[in-house]
Amino acid sequence: MSWHRFDKASDIVQIGQRVSCEFLGFHTSNGEARLSLKAMQPDPFTVFADSVREGQVLCGRVTKLVPFGAFVELADGVEGLVHLRDLTEVPVETPEEGVRVGGELLVVVLEVDREHRRLALARHQVLSDFW
Known part of the structure; x- marks a missing residue:
């Protein structure tokens, strides 16, 4: 439906809203057509990946904490992962020890993986460069 996260x-x-979408296929078993709104929109990851380079320092907002790190939104619909080992100068066991959801974070782009649509980010390298 969308390149962006949504809850529902x-x-x-909305019900009754007219939309343009791409036809993906038809299920003969249940008579349903598969359609995509997402296919009609530019991929924000591709647009972002075209404008960023590895080693670039960016500011983002922490959107989610997971046991292995923190996801940081760098542009609308584009998030990258700061692995736990790259979150702070001093090793931590949980991401909550270094950041909080909603917090702003300076990160450096370590890798742009276009094939898997992933961004690897680090925070501690940014801190090292400034201190």
Whole structure:
């Protein structure tokens, strides 16, 4: 439905709303057509990847904490992962020890993986460069 995160379909479309979408296929077993709104929109990851380079320092917002690190939104619909080992100068066991959801973070782009649509980021290298 969308390149962006959403909680429920009504965040994207409303009942009765006219939309343009791409036809993906037809299920003969249940008579349903598969359609995609997402296919009609530019991929924000590709647009972002075209404008960023490895080693570039960016500011982002922490959107989610997971046991192995923190996801940071760098552009609308584009998030990257700061692995736990790259989150702070001093090793931590949980991401909550270094950042909080909603917090702003300076990160450096370590890798742009276009094939898997992933960004690897680090925070501790940014801190090292400034201190």
